[in-house]
Amino acid sequence: GIQVEQSPPDLILQEGANSTLRCNFSDSVNNLQWFHQNPWGQLINLFYIPSGTKQNGRLSATTVATERYSLLYISSSQTTDSGVYFCAGLEGGGNKLTFGTGTQLKVEL
């Protein structure tokens, strides 16, 4: 099966700080998604990003498919950014997402 690894596992930030989360994935991953799981357990789709760079407000993501990694940037962090961030790789057939173990982010005042 495919492999997806995330780092760091835990991160504590002061409000207003910036951060970078990393996701490494194996050769058989065709496409990549980033999700945010909020404290209520909901999984929010942040980016579908098989390659290149996308931005949405204070969040942006870059995937370098040839080097098998993706980065999620959070700028000017807010307490509402707290939660777990997952990257997930999609296998060739498109029928299954394999999730990384997540980065637990806590943003403090």
Added chain:
Amino acid sequence: EAQVTQNPRYLITVTGKKLTVTCSQNMNHEYMSWYRQDPGLGLRQIYYSMNVEVTDKGDVPEGYKVSRKEKRNFPLILESPSPNQTSLYFCASSLSAYYGYTFGSGTRLTVV
């Protein structure tokens, strides 16, 4: 609003009492899946469907059934729930193999 709707959001039930968790999407998506999330084990796929009447097992299908009679609906059936099926369940859908997945809000199931 484009979304995946799961019901119920919370459910406490007793061992052996059949239950169904419903999932519906309004985006005309072909692909639908069920996942469960457990501490220390992460998110794991239970079943998936790539079209109407086409379903297949994921990584942890034991104790679950699904059906896909209509494109928009993909219910998860627990014929005889057991305590080890206590978990957070997610339904997800995607247009095709080259699009991202949208997840429902989750169903917290407790089997006592």
